[in-house]
Amino acid sequence: MLRVEDLKTYYKTPQGFLKAVDGVSFTLEKGEILGLVGESACGKTTVALSTIRLLSPAAQVMGGKVLLHGEDLLEKTENEMRQVRWRNISIIFQGALNSLNPVLSVKQQIAEAILAHLHLSGEEVDTAINRLFTAVRLDPDRKRNYPHEFSGGMKQRVMIAMALACNPEVVIADEPTTALDVIVQRQILDLIRNLRDELHLSMILITHDLSVVAQLCDKVAIMYAGKIVEFGDIFTIFENPKHPYTQALLKSIPKMEATKARLSHIPGSVPDLTGEVPACRFYGRCQFGQRVCEEVEPKIEQSGPQSSVACHFWRSIEPR
Amino acid sequence: MNHVDNANVLVQIKNLKKHFPVRRAFFSGVKPSEEFVHAVDGISFDIHDREAISIVGESGCGKTTLARLILRLMEPTEGTITFDSQDLFAATKKEMRKVRVQMQAVFQDPYASLDPKKTILQIVSEPLSVNHVTKRGRETFERVNAALTAVGFTSPQRFLAKFPYELSGGQRQRVAMARAMAVNPRLIIADEPVSMLDASIRAEILNLMLNLQQEFNLTYVFITHDLAVARYVSDRMAVMYLGRIVEIGPAEDVCTKPAHPYTKALLSALPTTNPQQRHEGVEVKGEVPSAVKIPSGCRFRPRCLYAFDKCEVEPEMIKVGEGHYAACWLVEKP
Numbered sequence: 001m002l003r004v005e006d007l008k009t010y011y012k013t014p015q016g017f018l019k020a021v022d023g024v025s026f027t028l029e030k031g032e033i034l035g036l037v038g039e040s041a042c043g044k045t046t047v048a049l050s051t052i053r054l055l056s057p058a059a060q061v062m063g064g065k066v067l068l069h070g071e072d073l074l075e076k077t078e079n080e081m082r083q084v085r086w087r088n089i090s091i092i093f094q095g096a097l098n099s100l101n102p103v104l105s106v107k108q109q110i111a112e113a114i115l116a117h118l119h120l121s122g123e124e125v126d127t128a129i130n131r132l133f134t135a136v137r138l139d140p141d142r143k144r145n146y147p148h149e150f151s152g153g154m155k156q157r158v159m160i161a162m163a164l165a166c167n168p169e170v171v172i173a174d175e176p177t178t179a180l181d182v183i184v185q186r187q188i189l190d191l192i193r194n195l196r197d198e199l200h201l202s203m204i205l206i207t208h209d210l211s212v213v214a215q216l217c218d219k220v221a222i223m224y225a226g227k228i229v230e231f232g233d234i235f236t237i238f239e240n241p242k243h244p245y246t247q248a249l250l251k252s253i254p255k256m257e258a259t260k261a262r263l264s265h266i267p268g269s270v271p272d273l274t275g276e277v278p279a280c281r282f283y284g285r286c287q288f289g290q291r292v293c294e295e296v297e298p299k300i301e302q303s304g305p306q307s308s309v310a311c312h313f314w315r316s317i318e319p320r
Numbered sequence: 321m322n323h324v325d326n327a328n329v330l331v332q333i334k335n336l337k338k339h340f341p342v343r344r345a346f347f348s349g350v351k352p353s354e355e356f357v358h359a360v361d362g363i364s365f366d367i368h369d370r371e372a373i374s375i376v377g378e379s380g381c382g383k384t385t386l387a388r389l390i391l392r393l394m395e396p397t398e399g400t401i402t403f404d405s406q407d408l409f410a411a412t413k414k415e416m417r418k419v420r421v422q423m424q425a426v427f428q429d430p431y432a433s434l435d436p437k438k439t440i441l442q443i444v445s446e447p448l449s450v451n452h453v454t455k456r457g458r459e460t461f462e463r464v465n466a467a468l469t470a471v472g473f474t475s476p477q478r479f480l481a482k483f484p485y486e487l488s489g490g491q492r493q494r495v496a497m498a499r500a501m502a503v504n505p506r507l508i509i510a511d512e513p514v515s516m517l518d519a520s521i522r523a524e525i526l527n528l529m530l531n532l533q534q535e536f537n538l539t540y541v542f543i544t545h546d547l548a549v550a551r552y553v554s555d556r557m558a559v560m561y562l563g564r565i566v567e568i569g570p571a572e573d574v575c576t577k578p579a580h581p582y583t584k585a586l587l588s589a590l591p592t593t594n595p596q597q598r599h600e601g602v603e604v605k606g607e608v609p610s611a612v613k614i615p616s617g618c619r620f621r622p623r624c625l626y627a628f629d630k631c632e633v634e635p636e637m638i639k640v641g642e643g644h645y646a647a648c649w650l651v652e653k654p
Contacts, residue, residue, distance in 0.1 A: 039518035040489075151607050181378035181545065186589035186602050193600070208518065211591035215598055234595045252523040253593055254552040256575060263552065265524035269488045 001202060002028040002051075002089075002170055007064035009043075009050045015274045020046045020059070022226040022273075025300070028170065033196055033203045035213035035234070038223035041270065044206045045094065047223075048172045051204075052089050053081050068170070086117050090163040094174040094206075097155045100147040106158045107143040113165045132161040135198070136191060153184035157191065164195070174206045189216050210253060214238055222246050225270050225281040228300065232307025242303045242314040244286045280312070288317050330507060330539050331367035331390060336360055336399035338385050342612055357611045359385040360396070361563030367507070372533060372540040374550035374571065376586075377560035380611060383543045386560070387509050390541065391425055392416065403507075421451045424500035428512035430492035434484040441480040444468065444499045453503050467498040470535070472528055490521035494528065501532065511543040526553055547590055551575045556643070559583045562611055562619045568637075569644030579646035581624050618648070626650055 007024045010017040021043040028034050036044045049055045051066050053073065066073040068088060076084065085091075093099055101109055110132065111125050120128065130140040136157040147155060156176065163171050176192070177185040193216060196203060205217055213220050213234070220237050222230040222245065230243040241247045248266045268285040271277050279297040283289045292312055300310040311317075339356035359382040367373055375383045388394050390401060392408050401408045403419050411419060424447065427433040434443055444464045447453070454460040468476035471494040484492055493513065500508050510529070514522040530553060532538060544550050550557050551571050558568040559582065567580040578584045585604035606623045609615060615622050617632040624631070630649045637645040638652055 039520060153607065182547075182586055182589045182591075183378065183602050183604060184607075186591070189591070190600050209591075210519070211593045214593045214595040215591040217595075238593065238595050249519055250593065252519050254523075254526070254546075254548040256548050256551065256587070256590060256592060257594070262527060263523035265522075265527065266520035267524075269490070 001030050001069065003065075003067040004047070004051065005065040005067065007047065007050055007066065008062040009046050009055065009059055010062050011059050013058075013274055017062075018274045019226050019277070020273065021050060024064075024223075024226075024228050026221050026228065026231060028202050028204060030169075030202055031196065031200045032219060033192075033205055033217045035217035035220040036204055036206045036223060037208065037210060037213050037220060039208055039270070042223040043226040044223050045174055048091065048174055048204065048206055051172065052085055052091055054085075054091070083117070086113060086166040086168060088168055089170040089172065090166065090168040091172040092159050092163045092174065092176050095179070097152055097159075097179055100155060100158065102147050105144050105146055106150070110143075110158075110162050110165055113162055117166045128165070129161075132164055135164065135195065136161045151184075152180055153187060156180065156184075156188055160188075160191065160195070164199070167199075168201075170202045170204070172204045172206065175208070176205070177212060178207070178209070185212075192216060210238075210249065222249070225277070226273055227281060227310065229282065229311070230303075230307070230309045231300070232304065236304055236307045240304075242307070242309040242317075243282075243311050244288050244317060245282050247317075280310075288313050328369040329366045330369040330404060332400075332402045333366070333390070334364050334400045336363045336386070336389060336401065337397045338382075338389055338394065339397045355612050358382075358563045358614050359611060360389065361614065363399075363563075363565055365558060365565060365568060367539060367541060368556075369506075370533075370537050370539055371556060372530075372542065372554040373556045373558065374542040374544055374554035375558050375560060376544055376547055376550045378545060378586075378608060380608060381560040382563040382611070383560050384511055387425070387511050387541065387543045391423060391509055392419075417451060421447075421453060421503045422505050423507040423509065424503065424505040426493075426496050426500050426508060426510040426513050429516050430489055430496050431484075431516070433496055434492055436484055438483070439480065440468075440482050440484075440487075440495055443484070443495060444502050447499060447503045451503060463502055464498075467502040468495075470501055470532065471495075471498045473498075488521075489517055490524055493517060493521075493525050497525075497528065497532070501536070504536070505538070507539045507541070509541045509543070512545070513542070514549060515544070515546065522549075529553065547575065547586060559586070562608065562614060564619060564647065565637075566620065566648070567644075567646040569641060569646075573641055573644045577641065577644075579640040579644070579651045580620075580648045581626055581650070582620050583646075620648075 005025050007021055009021040010019050024047055038044050050061055061074055107129055110129050114125055114128060129143055133140040133143055138157050177188050195201060207213060217234050220234050221228045224245050230237060230246045241250060251264045254263060266285055271281055278284060278294045280293040283293040298310045298312045300308050303309040303314055338360040339358055342355035342357060377383045389396055406419060441464055444467055445460050448460050448463055454463055465476050473479055514525050533540060542553055554571045557571040557574045558565045561582050567574060567583045578587055585602055589602045603625055604623050618635050621627045621631045635647045635649045637647050640646050640651045
């Protein structure tokens with residue numbers, strides 16, 4: 001349904017182009033939740049913003065395609081794009097809790113989003129908002145309340161309601177539970193899963209938190225320094241990761257089930273993406289790195305029936 | 321807490337309370353003295369010498385206020401804290417200065433907790449000069465070098481003249497650790513030390529903190545919302561809810577044999593990295609009430625799935641295992 005092909009988005013900086021997203025490809029099917037995971041500055045949010053074309057002026061899409069039902073969104077005019085946003089693809093922004101307008105009631109804010117895209121009467125809008133509130137398990141009577149009257153979890157529900165206002169096919173959620181406490185986080189994750197089932201939504205979940213992905217997603221793309229290093233169905237990637245980065249990342253997270261076994265960390269830091277970067281961007285931090293990794297970029301290749309990986313040595317390295 | 325421990329007690333906290341007055345608009349009709357946020361509302365526990373104890377809880381439970389009270393960055397409404405038998409809130413300035421060198425803090429955000437205009441040398445040497453630990457420049461310099469080496473900088477000289485912006489997040493948090501370590505403290509209070517860091521760096525800092533504890537016989541108080549992190553780094557764990565400790569005990573036991581319904585709810589809500597283990601729902605109802613209007617009786621009662629008539633009386637700490645206590649009537653043996 002949504003296919004991103006070889007997407008390249010660079011940021012202009014005084015030092016030259018910063019290759020924030022450098023050749024990213026993935027597909028999203030109907031009713032599927034795809035997790036886009038990686039650490040800070042790996043380019044995951046830039047992928048999302050490129051997809052719906054809300055990039056900051058400093059960013060430039062240098063190549064690639066974003067195909068929604070076969071139509072390339074990158075070739076649409078700004079006016080056409082405005083019709084796609086909210087109606088076809090909507091986004092729940094990172095830090096959404098603070099992005100509600102404090103001086104408007106939430107009803108006014110959701111109505112504004114609806115009326116910008118659909119021609120509905122006041123009554124129809126009212127019914128729509130009631131329906132949305134019920135969908136996100138909020139009391140419709142509270143729609144006239146102002147943002148400060150809601151708790152963090154409820155504000156997140158309002159943001160989700162707003163993203164659903166124009167019946168989109170695809171919802172992109174950027175760190176939707178990051179600022180929330182565990183109990184509220186669990187409730188929001190449950191809500192997202194239920195909404196997907198009820199409304200047959202397709203979703204891209206952007207997060208740094210592998211456990212959130214494990215709980216919610218069907219497929220996962222692991223990003224590192226602007227590239228997808230591993231992609232596949234959730235069970236394959238979490239149970240049998242092939243890429244050294246995925247393996248190391250999974251080993252670095254403290255787990256409730258585990259005993260006091262020492263965690264391992266990934267030495268070094270992410271390369272500077274403005275200058276010359278090694279052909280394999282994980283080279284330098286990778287314990288399996290060899291000369292070829294510095295010179296030849298590993299292509300993403302099939303590593304199983306449901307997975308692919310970008311590493312020269314994925315066949316020979318032993319997980320764990 | 322009424323339990324007796326043989327381990328040496330470093331910090332003893334008794335019936336500690338901190339209430340903040342609620343500020344209202346002048347014309348709201350509420351007098352300033354009428355409403356209080358009960359941030360810390362009657363906490364008693366001991367911190368043993370050379371142990372790592374975690375204080376876990378959700379935002380607003382009062383865990384940071386508790387940390388600030390132990391550091392005496394604020395005065396309590398009620399209660400006492402003794403550090404190595406010295407009553408903190410009765411201590412004179414001179415006495416306090418002696419205590420201060422023995423306890424240091426590491427904060428959450430390594431981007432905000434280091435002065436951007438100071439070099440690493442200035443940052444790490446500051447506690448030494450402020451507390452008059454070292455008198456000569458040469459001595460200070462050596463202590464700074466030693467502290468930076470201890471936290472894993474292999475060639476500290478290269479970093480001394482750098483500014484925080486030149487360092488990565490993990491390096492900054494190591495500098496924050498070095499600053500705390502410079503005065504050879506006995507106690508380090510770390511408020512969410514890794515929650516701003518990426519997973520790959522988080523493990524590095526946690527391991528570093530564990531190594532430093534071994535090497536320098538440190539006592540840690542970890543303030544964290546992350547139960548998995550708490551379990552990894554600490555010997556004991558205290559779970560806070562609305563200004564009170566509801567459960568305390570060996571970290572392993574609290575995580576594997578939780579006794580308080582709130583601890584159980586927290587654990588059940590925790591996402592795991594195993595996609596085979598997906599579960600839905602939380603074992604709790606409603607939302608955290610405001611710390612201004614604390615529910616009567618057991619403060620978890622309105623949200624508890626197991627509440628019964630006895631919960632109208634505030635429960636005491638009841639022993640559920642070796643060194644393991646929970647404030648819940650359900651655990652009471654009939």
